[in-house]
Amino acid sequence: MNCKKASRLLSTYQDRELNSALEQEVELHLRDCRACRTEWRGLQELVGSLKLLPPPAADPHFPAKVMAGLQVKRAGKFRLLPAAAYALVFLTIFLSGFFLQLSFDSAARTEKPQAATFTAVLLENQGLRLQAVHDNTLIIFAW
Numbered sequence: 001m002n003c004k005k006a007s008r009l010l011s012t013y014q015d016r017e018l019n020s021a022l023e024q025e026v027e028l029h030l031r032d033c034r035a036c037r038t039e040w041r042g043l044q045e046l047v048g049s050l051k052l053l054p055p056p057a058a059d060p061h062f063p064a065k066v067m068a069g070l071q072v073k074r075a076g077k078f079r080l081l082p083a084a085a086y087a088l089v090f091l092t093i094f095l096s097g098f099f100l101q102l103s104f105d106s107a108a109r110t111e112k113p114q115a116a117t118f119t120a121v122l123l124e125n126q127g128l129r130l131q132a133v134h135d136n137t138l139i140i141f142a143w
Helices: 003-014 020-032 034-052 062-071 080-110 118-123 135-140
Strands: none
Touching (some): 003 020, 003 034, 020 034
């Protein structure tokens, strides 16, 4: 274990929250490393001196202050810019869908009607981009 990892684990080690394997690694490192051992002693002194301090006195007006803060209801301001931005986004989406549907409908009306027979499909070389239709291909569909 290196010093950086041991230093990060010292507080958890102090609270006895490490698993046994990590606890043993920290103990071995503290036995071998003078710098980390010094840091460990400083942490122990700090915790010990904090335990000796009296608990902080509670503010008797604390509940009243909390309740007063809860009772103050801040009125939400109507802000024109965000409302206008939301309206603009909604209008853009709506109009895009509307015009997309219009263009799709007009494109569907301008398409060529579909061929009624297989022979007609084979002869429509513009729509299907056929190079040529041979006579033996037409015989296949003449049942």
